[in-house]
Amino acid sequence: MSLAFPLHRNESPLPDGDRETILAAPGFGQYFTDHMTSASWTAEAGWHDGKVTALAPITLHPAAAVLHYAQEIFEGLKAFRHADGSIWLFRPDLNARRFAHSARRLALPVLDEEAFIASVEALLRADESWVPSHDSGMSLYLRPFMYGAEAFLGVRPAAQVSYHVIASPAASYFSGGGSGVTLWVSSTYTRAAEGGTGRAKCGGNYAASLAAQVEAHENGCHQVLYLSEPGRGYLEESGTMNLFLVTDERELITPGLGTILDGVTRASVLELAAEHDLKAVERQVGIDELRERCASGSICEMFAAGTAAVITPILGIKGEGFEQVVGGGEPGGSTLAIRDHIVGIQRGRLADSHRWLRRVV
Structure with missing residues (x-):
């Protein structure tokens, strides 16, 4: 029973x-x-x-x-x-x-x-x-x-x-963050390692993230962007959200699972990608690739996804010795469309064709 x-x-x-x-x-x-x-x-x-x-x-x-x-x-x-x-x-x-x-x-x-x-x-x-x-x-x-x-x-x-x-x-998780946030690329801290607790939602992961969050705030950023190694390597996730990139070739790229959290909003974004003329791709993205492609414009949007923050545009990244604007420094069209799609389903304004909602009252 x-x-x-x-x-x-x-x-x-x-x-x-x-x-x-x-x-x-x-x-x-x-x-x-x-x-x-x-x-x-x-x-x-x-x-x-x-x-x-x-x-x-x-x-x-x-x-x-x-x-x-x-x-x-x-x-x-x-x-x-x-x-x-x-x-x-x-x-x-x-x-x-x-x-x-x-x-x-x-x-x-x-x-x-x-x-x-x-x-x-x-x-x-x-x-x-x-x-x-x-x-x-x-x-x-x-x-x-x-x-x-x-x-x-x-x-x-x-x-x-x-x-x-x-x-x-x-209400909103980030105060004023609905219009976009900036992430700090930490050269000091990492979030998780293979075989660790990165895919578990446990308090220890978040306690360990607080020093990196303080570092981000001290550098004028809303949150931290973790890499596989301090200051170098591959993108993993933000302190509280999964990461997504939109390219000029209509790819929607996100780091694969392994050491990152298997987010509910992340899974929903991936399932909705095709409906927004985007090809979902799960692969490693190095920080050098991110910076170079943001500079060239071939990565034209970046956003974060999580239950608390839903879909949050990322307008730029900062790190030791660099500052990079993403796109034109404004929320991208695909980012806003995906946000509106998920929020529309959640609030009953759009059809729940995927049967994601469960009525309680």
Whole structure:
């Protein structure tokens, strides 16, 4: 029997007026809904005690495995309100699949796809009033996460694990980034290596990225662009997004999987490429090739893709001793068309011919 998530309703939800004030300008990841989903796993009992309860602090023993050995994974997906008031998830099956892959890599128990989706839907039904209006241009961001909760000091997989889902109303991820961002090519840091955790969505990857992000901000850039080696080698991904290049020959190039995250938006862009007269190509691209082809104009657009940022135009790259504009320094036509296509499907303005949406309410 699949894990169930019965609702134990919050007896003191945020007043309607306060919630509406938040929804008018939520920012990203700053406010949270009234409820949370929870479940537990032990080596003896497996998954159990699924429920939706009032949002509350989590109590951890000081020796909890996650605090010492970073045994933790997470996901991110969005819910959208359509014009008729219905609420939909975008490709939650891919998030469920990636969550299972991350669990295996971090030696955590696998939560099956059905239970993962049920846990997200249960929270969404409890907090449907938190999903922003159709005409707001915003969404409800959902964050499932799992961590080693067992209290012990020793390097082994935790025998007690906790799982939760929380939700946060979300506007644009980058402040002013909808018109485009600039990336810093780090000569100091790399993101991942073959055999590492690059394809897992785990907190340690993001903690390790913070110094590179600070470096990018100190150099006037929005985010970092990682290469396979510090300052040289092949493009991998941004600190929070997958990368795409558009050429004058209508190729849509993105680094292949291996050490990068298998993004849900990335997969969607690749599937939509042909509908935009683009040939999808997954291959390595060196930083020298990128700079030379941007300078010649044969790479005419660059963009990043991710759940939080959707499709974000990249207007330029900077690094030690160089600064390169992409295209004319403005968002490209293919970039904007792909963004409009994905957002149109998510918000119910365009036909869901790929059957990517899942109705919840």
